[in-house]
Amino acid sequence: MQANEFNEVLLNRRSLRALATTPIPREMSLRVLEAARWAPSCSNSQPWRFVVIEDEPELNAVKSALKPGNQKWASSAPMIIVVCANPEDDYLASGQPLYLFDCGLATENLLLQGVAEGLVMHPMAGWEEQPMKDAIGLPDPYRVVCVIAAGFPGPVENLDVDLQEREKSPRVRKPLDEIVVFGTWPKV
Numbered sequence: 001m002q003a004n005e006f007n008e009v010l011l012n013r014r015s016l017r018a019l020a021t022t023p024i025p026r027e028m029s030l031r032v033l034e035a036a037r038w039a040p041s042c043s044n045s046q047p048w049r050f051v052v053i054e055d056e057p058e059l060n061a062v063k064s065a066l067k068p069g070n071q072k073w074a075s076s077a078p079m080i081i082v083v084c085a086n087p088e089d090d091y092l093a094s095g096q097p098l099y100l101f102d103c104g105l106a107t108e109n110l111l112l113q114g115v116a117e118g119l120v121m122h123p124m125a126g127w128e129e130q131p132m133k134d135a136i137g138l139p140d141p142y143r144v145v146c147v148i149a150a151g152f153p154g155p156v157e158n159l160d161v162d163l164q165e166r167e168k169s170p171r172v173r174k175p176l177d178e179i180v181v182f183g184t185w186p187k188v
């Protein structure tokens with residue numbers, strides 16, 4: 001693969017909300033999950049677990065555990081992936097909860113593979129944890145780290161008007177000179 005092709009995948013990844021109800025073929029979801037499996041993790045601890053929900057009544061239960069703002073658009077998703085981890089699996093190298101960082105890396109792999117497959121993959125933090133755990137049967141001490149709505153792109157007209165506008169709005173990022181320091185941290 002050319003570097004510019006990879007860049008295209010990066011730039012095409014968007015947290016879109018218009019999702020078709022069409023099911024995702026199993027071989028496609030396996031490729032997406034396989035991409036997550038190859039993420040780096042601290043001491044190769046691989047703390048991530050992925051609970052893939054596609055069938056009723058669990059799919060509806062998972063959607064009911066989303067915050068209302070997410071329910072509005074994620075209700076059409078044919079698949080919800082719940083990224084989970086056991087905090088006790090944390091590899092304490094720096095006194096930071098690195099299992100969350102590792103799960104983030106795996107999640108990004110998953111999102112990017114999804115984009116390369118032509119899917120919309122939208123990560124969410126807006127959910128209620130205990131109802132989400134109940135919906136997927138997740139035991140303690142596992143925690144829900146991230147919830148991803150997945151599906152093929154769907155009709156934008158089905159979204160609320162404000163969300164239709166957000167769907168088409170340009171993506172905004174801080175400029176490099178605000179987030180990068182070459183050399184040491186500038187003195188004030």
Ligand SMILES: Cc1cc2nc3c(=O)[nH]c(=O)nc-3n(C[C@H](O)[C@H](O)[C@H](O)COP(=O)(O)O)c2cc1C
Binds near residue numbers: 125127146
């Ligand atoms: C950890 C995390 C939590 C997020 N939670 C939500 C959410 O609950 N609802 C939502 O609509 N978008 C959510 N997003 C999507 C972000 O709003 C989105 O990534 C950001 O605005 C940048 O847009 P882009 O992903 O299209 O580049 C979340 C993203 C991340 C990484």
